[in-house]
Amino acid sequence: MFTGIIEALGEIKNIEKEGSNVHFTFAAPLTQELKIDQSVAHNGVCLTVVKTEGDQYTVTAIEETLQKTSLGEWTLGQKINLERCMPANGRFDGHIVQGHVDQIGEVENISEKDGSWVFDFKFDPSFGNVTVEKGSITINGTSLTCFNSKNGRFSVAIIPYTFEYTNFHQLKIGDKVNLEFDVIGKYIQRIIRGYES
Known part of the structure; x- marks a missing residue:
């Protein structure tokens, strides 16, 4: 669950298509705090971290996500809003956000x-x-x-x-x-x- 309070901007460094999936690699100030399998909202889309290396990390979007969101229009160098999941003991500053784009x-x-x-x-x-x-x-x-x-x-x-x-x-x-x-x-x-x- 997310709150809609953006933590950082990530910059798209690489876009790689593999079958019907697309791997997006970001450089972001919060990369050092991320771990594999962690959920992060990217412009409101909940995606799972599949790789971290230095100040960059990678997530994978499946075909359905690409069809129902604006991810298919993302380009290299574009800045994306990032938010990690709300901690259970954190303040609820925004509203209930699921990371599921309608x-x-x-x-x-x-x-x-x-x-x-x-x-x-x-x-x-x-x-x-x-x-x-x-x-x-x-x-x-x-x-x-x-x-x-x-x-x-x-x-x-x-x-x-x-x-x-x-x-x-x-x-x-x-x-x-x-x-x-x-x-x-x-x-x-x-x-x-x-x-x-």
Whole structure:
């Protein structure tokens, strides 16, 4: 389980395809603290560490993960938001984040507002995911609060600290992002809608 509070930015150093899998190698300041089989959220996607060497480590993404997230668009040198699992005795500073991306969203607009930024996002509402005004959303692994919540659209405000220390400063209009919707909201949706036949 994660909290959506980003610990560090990792830089993609190598991308290697093997069959339907892709191995991503990162350089990151927290590499020395990682171990094999540890789960780390990468832009909100929970991936397992399969190798560590010096200041670099490697994770593997399977075909389903590549199809349902923005990982297939990652490029060498790109900065990725990183978060290790929450320790059982740690503070819960964000919200409940599973590291399981629900769908891809797209940056629709970016505007500067007196030293902060407002990011507008759109997503395909046919997947059944919803946002709630002042509810939680995870964008590229970052725990944020929604506003302007509409069918298939929402906005978030980004303070200067978050802008600098996550990869929000890299995002441009049209970029794809990983969205994980609030887990409590997902359970309520399932109870109300049931399962499709």
